[in-house]
Amino acid sequence: MELELRLRRKKKLRLLLNRLKTTNLFLTVKDIPRETRGPTHENLEHPYKQPKPNVITNGVPKAHERSNSCDTHKATHMGKGARSDSVGLAKDVQRLSLNEKSPILPVAKILQKSPNKKTTIKEPAPLGPTALNKVEEILNSRSRVVVEAFNITICREDIFRLRDKQWLNDEIINFYGTLIMERAKARPDQYPSVHVFNTYFYPLLLENGYSKVQRWTRKVDLFSKDLVIIPVHLGVHWCCAIINMKSKRFEYYDPLLSSNPRCLKALRSYLHEEAESKKVDVDLSGWTNYTPKDIPRQENGYDCGVFSCQYAEYASRNSPFLFSQRHMSQLRRQMIYEIASAKLVN
Secondary structure, three states, X not given: OHHHHHHXXXXXXXXXXXXXXXXOOOOOHHHOOHHHHOOOOOOOOOOOOOOOOOXXXXXXXXXXXXXXXXXXXXXXXXXXXXXXXXXXXXXXXXXXXXXXXXXXXXXXXXXXXXXXXXXXXXXXXXXXXXXXHHHHHHHHOOOOEEEEEOOEEEEHHHHHHHOOOOOOOHHHHHHHHHHHHHHHHHOXXXXXXXXXXXXXXXXXXXXXXXXXXXXXXXXXXXXXXXEEEEEEEOOOOEEEEEEEOOOOEEEEEOOOXXXXXXXXXXXXXXXXXXXXXXXXXXXXXXXEEEOOOOOOOOOOOOOHHHHHHHHHXXXXXXXXXXXXXXXXXXXXXHHHHHHHHOOOOO
């Protein structure tokens, strides 16, 4: 008798779920109280095989289910009455739990599961045809000098470092860092204030201490900046360190997701001595170290310089890192265009 009652309830649940689908509401299996699911999690009724409810991933049905579950016409043209009826159906589903003590899914949560809500992931915008043509002209040019600006000369052999599968050199990274600073100076109302050290700063600091780099900030007030960016070269690998003055933390971004406590310790010591030298009262005891592991990661042995430049560029405009390994060719060409134009595209 109890088994028969159980089967009836499950049959009713199945009918209600079918009605929910026609009213543009979708439930995942985990949203249904466990006691209502039956002995298995894969099927609503056991031992009979039933189709799974439509599963929504980030608001978008799985690819093989979209043609069946996303009925745009129905979703768009349902009236208010249909929606209120959906609320009643959702309440009926809740009441079908065999165990009244089990947690009940709020109706509002059910209504939020709409297949029309899509998660848009932004990516770096590709260069237009005019810019791409200019990149090809630069790469095919026989001219020795590509650009002279900011007291830096970028030659043909330097720009060739931005072709695929090439390591970046100091000239490219220093020029790109200068572009980041120039953008911040030109639009202080739009971008954080930034100072970018050149690639020779970190090895000098590490090998010889503060005294060898003290004069580097003779005309720069680091404590008035939001971000201080330091390119870090580890022999055959580029990384990016940032002193985040606003967030009060020392940040380290490695395309291979490694940590570097020595670097962060050196930067903390440097900032302490810089504060003493400039007679600035700064308490670093509450400042934290930050080495995230959920950042874009290189998957080869030659893109570390491009990754590090992009970490700096995105951070310098308070943007999340919206790029990955598959964008490296695109970003290399973008950097060629930016350096030749002496201006960032973003």
